[in-house]
Amino acid sequence: MAIAKLDVVALDCPDPRALADFYAAVLGGTLTHSEEDGAWLVLEVPGGQRLAFQKSPGYVPPAWPAAENGQQAHLDLTVGDLDRAEKEVLALGARVLDAEDRDRSWRVYADPVGHPFCLCAA
Known part of the structure; x- marks a missing residue:
């Protein structure tokens, strides 16, 4: 029996919106979650996978x-x-x-x- 279920793969980056827009253009999907300050965005891609983008100062x-x-x-x-x-x-x-x-x-x-x-x- 599995201990956990994979929820999301997160990529560190300097600008979450720009990188999320790139992957949305490549993979399709919809941005479904965003932190108020824009430091975390989640892209729901067709097929149910989720890809997140996390602001990383000094990336x-x-x-x-x-x-x-x-x-x-x-x-x-x-x-x-x-x-x-x-x-x-x-x-x-x-x-x-x-x-x-x-x-x-x-x-x-x-x-x-x-x-x-x-x-x-x-």
Whole structure:
């Protein structure tokens, strides 16, 4: 029997609204909860998952693939067309982290504040 149920994955960032807007454009969904001061936002994405954004003063983005300030976690996002999805996330402010192997079924990016994520072919 499980001890707990996963409720939400939270990402630290300097501007919760800006990062929430980025992921809402990528994943769809609705912002459902916000602290009055804007320091915490929750995005309900289709399928029932929740992604939160927490203001972190002095935020330092993870480095990929470096060990110092290295990634602590990343998101894998499934897409139907890697090339189309790549164009769309780049237009929203993502940047490519790994462009070496264009023939594999996944690609690595950073969101606008540096969190690594992968687009993975369905």
